[in-house]
Amino acid sequence: MTARMKNGVVKYFKDNIGIIIALLAMCIFLVIFPTTRTTFLTPKNVFNILRQNASNLFLATGMTMVIILGGIELSVGSVIALSGVVAAGCVVNFGLPEIVGFLAAIGVGALVGMFNGFVICKTDIPPFIVTLASMNITKGIALVLTGGSPIRCMTDTFKFPGAGYVGPFPTPVILMIIVFIIAVLMVNRTQLGRHIYAVGGNAQAAKFSGINVQRVKFIVYTYTGIMSGIAGVVVASRLYSGQPTAGDGAEMDAIAAVVVGGTSMSGGSGRLGGTLIGVLIIGVLNNGLNLMGVDSNWQYIVKGFVILLAVYVDFIRNKKAGR
Amino acid sequence: MSEQYLLEMRGISKSFPGVKALQNVGLQLKAGEVHALLGENGAGKSTLIKVLGGIYHAEEGEIYIEGQKVKIDGVVAAREAGISIVHQELVLVPYMTVAENIFLGREPGSKLNINRRQMSKDAQELLDAYEMHIDADTLVEHLTIAQQQMVEIVKAISFNSRILVMDEPTSSISDKEVGFLFETMRALTKKGVGIIYISHKMSELEEICDRVTVMRDGQTVGTKVVKETNKDDLIAMMVGRELTNYYTRDYLTPGDVILKCEHISDGKMAKDASFELRKGEIIGFAGLVGAGRSETMKAVFGLAPHMTGDVYVEGQKVQIKSPVDALKYGIALVPESRKEEGLYKVQSVRFNSTIEVLSQFIKSLHVNAKKEEEITQKYIDMMATKTPSQEQVIGNLSGGNQQKVMIGRWLATDPKILILDEPTRGVDVGAKAEIYTIMNDLVKQGMSIIMISSELPEIINMSDRVYVMNDGRVTGCLDHESVTQESIMQLAAK
Numbered sequence: 002m003t004a005r006m007k008n009g010v011v012k013y014f015k016d017n018i019g020i021i022i023a024l025l026a027m028c029i030f031l032v033i034f035p036t037t038r039t040t041f042l043t044p045k046n047v048f049n050i051l052r053q054n055a056s057n058l059f060l061a062t063g064m065t066m067v068i069i070l071g072g073i074e075l076s077v078g079s080v081i082a083l084s085g086v087v088a089a090g091c092v093v094n095f096g097l098p099e100i101v102g103f104l105a106a107i108g109v110g111a112l113v114g115m116f117n118g119f120v121i122c123k124t125d126i127p128p129f130i131v132t133l134a135s136m137n138i139t140k141g142i143a144l145v146l147t148g149g150s151p152i153r154c155m156t157d158t159f160k161f162p163g164a165g166y167v168g169p170f171p172t173p174v175i176l177m178i179i180v181f182i183i184a185v186l187m188v189n190r191t192q193l194g195r196h197i198y199a200v201g202g203n204a205q206a207a208k209f210s211g212i213n214v215q216r217v218k219f220i221v222y223t224y225t226g227i228m229s230g231i232a233g234v235v236v237a238s239r240l241y242s243g244q245p246t247a248g249d250g251a252e253m254d255a256i257a258a259v260v261v262g263g264t265s266m267s268g269g270s271g272r273l274g275g276t277l278i279g280v281l282i283i284g285v286l287n288n289g290l291n292l293m294g295v296d297s298n299w300q301y302i303v304k305g306f307v308i309l310l311a312v313y314v315d316f317i318r319n320k321k322a323g324r
Numbered sequence: 325m326s327e328q329y330l331l332e333m334r335g336i337s338k339s340f341p342g343v344k345a346l347q348n349v350g351l352q353l354k355a356g357e358v359h360a361l362l363g364e365n366g367a368g369k370s371t372l373i374k375v376l377g378g379i380y381h382a383e384e385g386e387i388y389i390e391g392q393k394v395k396i397d398g399v400v401a402a403r404e405a406g407i408s409i410v411h412q413e414l415v416l417v418p419y420m421t422v423a424e425n426i427f428l429g430r431e432p433g434s435k436l437n438i439n440r441r442q443m444s445k446d447a448q449e450l451l452d453a454y455e456m457h458i459d460a461d462t463l464v465e466h467l468t469i470a471q472q473q474m475v476e477i478v479k480a481i482s483f484n485s486r487i488l489v490m491d492e493p494t495s496s497i498s499d500k501e502v503g504f505l506f507e508t509m510r511a512l513t514k515k516g517v518g519i520i521y522i523s524h525k526m527s528e529l530e531e532i533c534d535r536v537t538v539m540r541d542g543q544t545v546g547t548k549v550v551k552e553t554n555k556d557d558l559i560a561m562m563v564g565r566e567l568t569n570y571y572t573r574d575y576l577t578p579g580d581v582i583l584k585c586e587h588i589s590d591g592k593m594a595k596d597a598s599f600e601l602r603k604g605e606i607i608g609f610a611g612l613v614g615a616g617r618s619e620t621m622k623a624v625f626g627l628a629p630h631m632t633g634d635v636y637v638e639g640q641k642v643q644i645k646s647p648v649d650a651l652k653y654g655i656a657l658v659p660e661s662r663k664e665e666g667l668y669k670v671q672s673v674r675f676n677s678t679i680e681v682l683s684q685f686i687k688s689l690h691v692n693a694k695k696e697e698e699i700t701q702k703y704i705d706m707m708a709t710k711t712p713s714q715e716q717v718i719g720n721l722s723g724g725n726q727q728k729v730m731i732g733r734w735l736a737t738d739p740k741i742l743i744l745d746e747p748t749r750g751v752d753v754g755a756k757a758e759i760y761t762i763m764n765d766l767v768k769q770g771m772s773i774i775m776i777s778s779e780l781p782e783i784i785n786m787s788d789r790v791y792v793m794n795d796g797r798v799t800g801c802l803d804h805e806s807v808t809q810e811s812i813m814q815l816a817a818k
Contacts, residue, residue, distance in 0.1 A: 190686065192682040192683065192686050195682050202668035203666075203669065206668060211646065211648040269668065269670045
């Protein structure tokens, strides 16, 4: 058993060596660089990076499964907005307990995911189009409900999931670990996980294998919706408010983390372990650029090139390995 | 010396990371001959052809055309040297018309204003010249696979090539269409075209080829005149050993009826098929392409939503609405098209071997990896699959080994009834013989097998009884003692 675990760890490093080096290189650079030397490697900053990127990890676990399925999910960012608004609205406008607001928010995420899954399964419309539509619909609902202005909610309980602590650890970091373990178990330790790879690798063959292709797709999109709902709760809690503009572009950060993590856009292959590193790379990059005082407009440009470079290096490495 | 050859390839070597794909390979093609290139999968035929077509660059070796040394450093250079290749995989654009496909990249008229009428007319003339009943203005997606193949050939010919390479052109077309194809080939050779013909079908060699070059393990074994050799010699050259028993079959007395199907229809290709299968029996399904054989079996397997008809397993009437139901009643189906319906190409041999039987080793968030490896190994051993490891990505295996993994995958479900749809398509002779032996072993152990095949020799030599289908219906059933190619063809064209 221990030998097997050791093998697993070795394999993990071997599979992800390119991006692990990239992540370490970024960290080393930030530790050496004059303006970030004293600020980067502090417990406060490290927790800060994790806290800010918890929501991206929630989205990216779902996105990894969706992309392995050969699909794409663009509505996750809008779900962050809608679910955050619903959470805050329940508390502020209806005087409901915070926990009800949180559950309602996650429920809204699940509903959007089920809607995506249902339409994708019942029609032949490509996931790109379906989720592009639901992205707009969801965002629209969030704006209509709020009239465009944020709903502020300052109670301690509301702040707990995004800005609170469990002992010395920020709550979102704890949530991040729990979500990641659940996702890993789901993908690697269940029949459903194998079925996701099978459907993404060859849907026609999966049908011959007696796999209920539609059920697999429905579950994955629903799961992703739920994760987006949780991300929405965490983001709203961190911002002390439900904002209809929260989560703008979050889907792109999630997709970036997944592809940097080595999951192929053509479906059928990919690993959550890679996605985790992908999320950290994007997170450290954002954080480092901020600490270095790089203008936020320039940050987009740098980020774009770094994503391209990371994926390209991985692509070359795989080609050499003949995969 | 080399003047007499239309094409001569000398000392060609090409390696890929870790593999020497070609080692000092030579090939000589005369004008006006059909020259067969034989070899098991992985012998290097395709690599050699890709070198000739300018897709790969050989590290060593020279190519001469009519005694002149030529440098082929790209697809365009190959075409300019008069070489055209019809690849095994079709490379037509489905949403364009036949004419557009034939003239793709060299449309008549100016760059901005294509003369569509001219293009359509020229294409139709070409098609008519070879008596292909295809309208040049049809969209390619509306053509059958066989028709698409014909368009590929017309396209290749239309470059006025002197050297034509055909990579397994008959693997997916019916016998009648093969006849057409051969006539076309003969017409071309009369004009002085030299054809390199790759095929796994021995019977075709005798019919159409003049000479044959055999390759094995990236080397040329030898070149022979087809009339002066025979099938056994060639097979021995290909596999490097004598294959004494190509077909292995011990005919035993079959048991009770295990599967009975009546009036099977899927509302489309399968119209009204009835047949029965006894325990320990192999029944063959013969017929032309499009006769509805695969569709009938898919309907029985629960893959046709509008299926009608009755299925009885061991005398009990059963409702099979999905492959899950079929597996429950002990029916497994190894699909016809490995690539589209079977393989998870980017996944490992292990993943591909165990996808049907996950419940045997994944329980309550625990994967019993040891059990998973055991199951995989059991069927690798049983099928004698050649793979470097269980982690090997299946897409990197040869066709024969991929097929063995496919059959193993379905055997792992422990079926009583095994349906094999074209079990040896694209499989080399060595692996074919092994698959026949395994089929024989399985029925001896009491399994019952339905085999759909378009290769008559395999149907005739392996089946207890042969059902022949035409237009979605069973037109007859022949006993193995009386079955002949002629009797099958009569029923198939009824």
